[in-house]
Amino acid sequence: MFAEVIVEIKASNTDRLYTYKVPEGMDLEVGMRVLVPFKNRLVEGYVVSLTDKPSYSLEKIKSVYKILDKYPIFNEKMIKLAKWMRDYYKCYFSEVFQTIMPAGIDRGEKKVKLVRLKIEDVFEEDFKKAPRQYEVLRYLKKRSPIKLSELVKILNTDYGTIRALEKKGYIEVYEEEISRFQVRDVEKTFPPILTEEQKRAVEEVKKSIFSGQPDAYLLFGVTGSGKTEVYLKLIEETVKIGKSAIVLVPEIALTPQTIERFVSRFGNRVAVIHSGLSPGERFDEWRKVKNKEVDVVVGVRSAVFAPFDNLGLIIIDEEHEATYKQSDTRPRYNAKEVAEKRCEIEKAVLVMASATPSLETYYKAIKGDYKLLKLTRRIKASMPEIEVVNMSDELAKGNNSIFSRKLFSYIKENLKKGEQTILFLNRRGYSSFVACRDCGYVPKCPNCDISLTYHFEDKKLVCHYCGYEEPMRETCPKCGSKRIRYMGIGTERVEMDIKKFFPEARVLRMDVDTTRRKGSHEKIFYEFKNGKADILIGTQMISKGFDIPNVTLVGVILADITLNLPDFRSSERTFQLLTQVAGRAGRGEKPGRVVIQTYEDNHYSILTAKEQDYVKFFREEIKYREIFKYPPFAHLMNIVVSGEDEEKVKNASANTYLACQKVINKLQVKSYNKILGPAPAPISKINNRYRWQVIVKSEEREVLEEIAEYVQNMKYPKDIRVAVDIDPLNIM
Ligand SMILES: Nc1ncnc2c1ncn2[C@@H]1O[C@H](COP(=O)(O)OP(=O)(O)OP(=O)(O)O)[C@@H](O)[C@H]1O
Numbered sequence: 149m150f151a152e153v154i155v156e157i158k159a160s161n162t163d164r165l166y167t168y169k170v171p172e173g174m175d176l177e178v179g180m181r182v183l184v185p186f187k188n189r190l191v192e193g194y195v196v197s198l199t200d201k202p203s204y205s206l207e208k209i210k211s212v213y214k215i216l217d218k219y220p221i222f223n224e225k226m227i228k229l230a231k232w233m234r235d236y237y238k239c240y241f242s243e244v245f246q247t248i249m250p251a252g253i254d255r256g257e258k259k260v261k262l263v264r265l266k267i268e269d270v271f272e273e274d275f276k277k278a279p280r281q282y283e284v285l286r287y288l289k290k291r292s293p294i295k296l297s298e299l300v301k302i303l304n305t306d307y308g309t310i311r312a313l314e315k316k317g318y319i320e321v322y323e324e325e326i327s328r329f330q331v332r333d334v335e336k337t338f339p340p341i342l343t344e345e346q347k348r349a350v351e352e353v354k355k356s357i358f359s360g361q362p363d364a365y366l367l368f369g370v371t372g373s374g375k376t377e378v379y380l381k382l383i384e385e386t387v388k389i390g391k392s393a394i395v396l397v398p399e400i401a402l403t404p405q406t407i408e409r410f411v412s413r414f415g416n417r418v419a420v421i422h423s424g425l426s427p428g429e430r431f432d433e434w435r436k437v438k439n440k441e442v443d444v445v446v447g448v449r450s451a452v453f454a455p456f457d458n459l460g461l462i463i464i465d466e467e468h469e470a471t472y473k474q475s476d477t478r479p480r481y482n483a484k485e486v487a488e489k490r491c492e493i494e495k496a497v498l499v500m501a502s503a504t505p506s507l508e509t510y511y512k513a514i515k516g517d518y519k520l521l522k523l524t525r526r527i528k529a530s531m532p533e534i535e536v537v538n539m540s541d542e543l544a545k546g547n548n549s550i551f552s553r554k555l556f557s558y559i560k561e562n563l564k565k566g567e568q569t570i571l572f573l574n575r576r577g578y579s580s581f582v583a584c585r586d587c588g589y590v591p592k593c594p595n596c597d598i599s600l601t602y603h604f605e606d607k608k609l610v611c612h613y614c615g616y617e618e619p620m621r622e623t624c625p626k627c628g629s630k631r632i633r634y635m636g637i638g639t640e641r642v643e644m645d646i647k648k649f650f651p652e653a654r655v656l657r658m659d660v661d662t663t664r665r666k667g668s669h670e671k672i673f674y675e676f677k678n679g680k681a682d683i684l685i686g687t688q689m690i691s692k693g694f695d696i697p698n699v700t701l702v703g704v705i706l707a708d709i710t711l712n713l714p715d716f717r718s719s720e721r722t723f724q725l726l727t728q729v730a731g732r733a734g735r736g737e738k739p740g741r742v743v744i745q746t747y748e749d750n751h752y753s754i755l756t757a758k759e760q761d762y763v764k765f766f767r768e769e770i771k772y773r774e775i776f777k778y779p780p781f782a783h784l785m786n787i788v789v790s791g792e793d794e795e796k797v798k799n800a801s802a803n804t805y806l807a808c809q810k811v812i813n814k815l816q817v818k819s820y821n822k823i824l825g826p827a828p829a830p831i832s833k834i835n836n837r838y839r840w841q842v843i844v845k846s847e848e849r850e851v852l853e854e855i856a857e858y859v860q861n862m863k864y865p866k867d868i869r870v871a872v873d874i875d876p877l878n879i880m
């Protein structure tokens with residue numbers, strides 16, 4: 149028997165199958181990791197197939213040295229998926245395998261010591277001389293088994309006492325593998341009766357699930373229309389026929405409330421994967437899937453690789469979210485595409501859902517590539533009423549506060565009525581840069597060329613890319629003016645002003661600063677949900693998944709920030725964000741109100757968001773995409789060349805440009821294509837590395853794949869790094 153192995157070496161010339169002999173008696177299976185001899189050393193490898201006929205001359209074949217896993221970690225279908233990813237994203241096999249493999253797999257399995265009572269009949273007289281032993285037994289009669297460490301702690305006893313009892317045969321101390329991350333007990337809930345719209349959606353998808361037809365659906369439902377209930381019902385149906393389901397949610401939407409909704413319905417049969425898990429905890433969740441202890445996985449993008457053998461359904465919640473794309477490391481994959489492929493391989497059904505689908509997805513749905521399902525109405529209330537306020541008018545009327553008069557009066561009203569308010573700011577600190585009012589000087593990070601953010605509490609300027617900081621300046625270093633001050637608004641500033649104007653209000657803030665510690669996100673959320681605060685100020689984090697009936701007012705402090713990012717998707721992002729935050733208002737019985745503050749009240753993103761009209765937005769945006777040949781009318785590829793020496797980076801990016809040209813000429817591409825750049829990237833320096841980019845547009849993805857392959861195999865100077873991203877979601 150011979151094994152075909154991918155070796156764990158990241159280089160293009162070793163990115164292929166190597167054949168090894170399987171020694172007699174070695175129980176090797178496809179999908180296991182092995183150690184194999186490779187050029188006089190031992191390297192790790194992944195067994196992707198077993199065969200009787202070696203594709204290499206017999207005399208030269210070496211033997212597998214050792215098996216590293218007790219059981220296969222990839223099945224055949226996952227190996228197929230991995231092969232597809234390697235070709236589609238132009239990376240190495242080993243990179244794909246490392247991505248699919250759970251982090252923490254090699255940390256060993258955690259065992260705990262447990263104590264169990266063996267003899268029920270315990271008499272106090274027998275322990276006259278050993279009252280501490282008796283105390284332990286008395287406790288164990290109420291609670292057994294129990295973790296040894298816990299027992300010792302609770303009774304403040306010692307291990308000697310335990311050992312003595314073990315010797316006498318009263319108790320047993322034993323080891324067991326346990327999960328580090330335990331789903332907490334949540335009260336079980338039962339499904340509501342679905343609305344007609346919900347039922348129709350469920351019935352359609354159910355047909356595909358039952359027939360094992362790998363259909364792909366777009367569930368397009370307005371905010372609060374009950375999409376999550378549809379998922380829950382579909383999962384229930386999937387599990388009923390012995391299959392399993394994966395639910396992908398964007399990190400920020402993976403709130404305790406979301407988790408709770410799944411756990412309360414499916415109990416311990418749910419595994420949860422979020423980025424806060426340690427590698428060990430991740431592995432525990434992975435193992436629960438492998439051991440068939442769960443039927444459902446709810447998690448962030450990597451959950452798409454959950455090792456189910458009998459997958460029936462993948463749901464992608466908020467499918468428009470950019471976090472489904474892994475942008476910063478290879479493979480630069482999009483979990484949405486991977487999910488689609490995986491469903492195709494496993495004959496599972498894909499449901500992508502959103503109130504604001506990405507242009508690409510909606511375009512495919514109306515073309516018929518995806519089946520379109522709609523939920524047009526909110527379950528409980530009607531859609532909130534949205535008002536747009538032009539902030540230059542406010543200024544002209546003498547109001548230079550960060551709150552328009554309208555928002556101010558609504559906040560006041562809400563406080564009086566005891567209803568809750570959410571104030572939303574696009575990005576923490578993004579807008580709170582410092583500028584000189586006289587000469588326009590803006591302090592920037594010396595390493596990253598990014599405006600420094602002003603932190604009120606400690607009066608510091610901080611770079612959010614590399615962490616560089618300096619004290620706030622009193623005078624402008626360029627012109628000496630004393631009129632240097634922060635511009636724009638950060639969440640801290642909003643909080644300060646709220647406290648100034650409404651000293652009676654109870655305020656919470658949720659942003660990167662206040663949620664750094666584990667569990668703090670959860671804590672703030674529940675405080676707010678339980679009515680412990682009147683106003684919640686926050687960033688993107690609060691735009692999703694919040695379902696709090698008493699929130700009747702949402703204020704968007706400044707909508708323009710996302711609108712002006714250097715990205716062709718900025719209009720789309722703005723529309724999505726505004727619609728999603730607006731969707732947090734009026735989800736219960738009481739009607740909701742939304743105030744959007746902006747300087748660009750005539751922009752179609754803002755106008756259509758005000759009308760909550762996705763289709764109208766889509767029609768406007770798609771025109772522009774077609775004219776300028778942006779997705780879905782062309783594919784993009786972003787090639788970022790970086791290095792410490794700017795000249796070298798410039799030269800290397802010029803060479804990259806020429807290489808792109810060369811490939812296109814060689815292929816004799818007839819369809820539309822264009823090479824942009826080379827130019828400094830919008831973020832032109834990160835951590836002392838200069839960044840230049842070349843952007844290639846093409847109607848055919850294959851053209852980009854060819855270029856990617858070519859460019860990644862080019863010889864560059866030593867310090868130069870080249871990152872290639874096909875179909876990027878972020879070109880900063
Ligand atoms: N058929 C139903 N009967 C009663 N209540 C329902 C029903 N469906 C959903 N709900 C409730 O209505 C509210 C909104 O539903 P849900 O959160 O599922 O909507 P959603 O479309 O997922 O929301 P969003 O995308 O805005 O986060 C929830 O409180 C949910 O429990």
Ligand SMILES: [Zn+2]
Pocket residue numbers: 584585586587588589624625626627628629
């Ligand atoms: Zn100045």
Ligand SMILES: [Zn+2]
Pocket residue numbers: 593594595596597598611612613614615616835
């Ligand atoms: Zn920096």
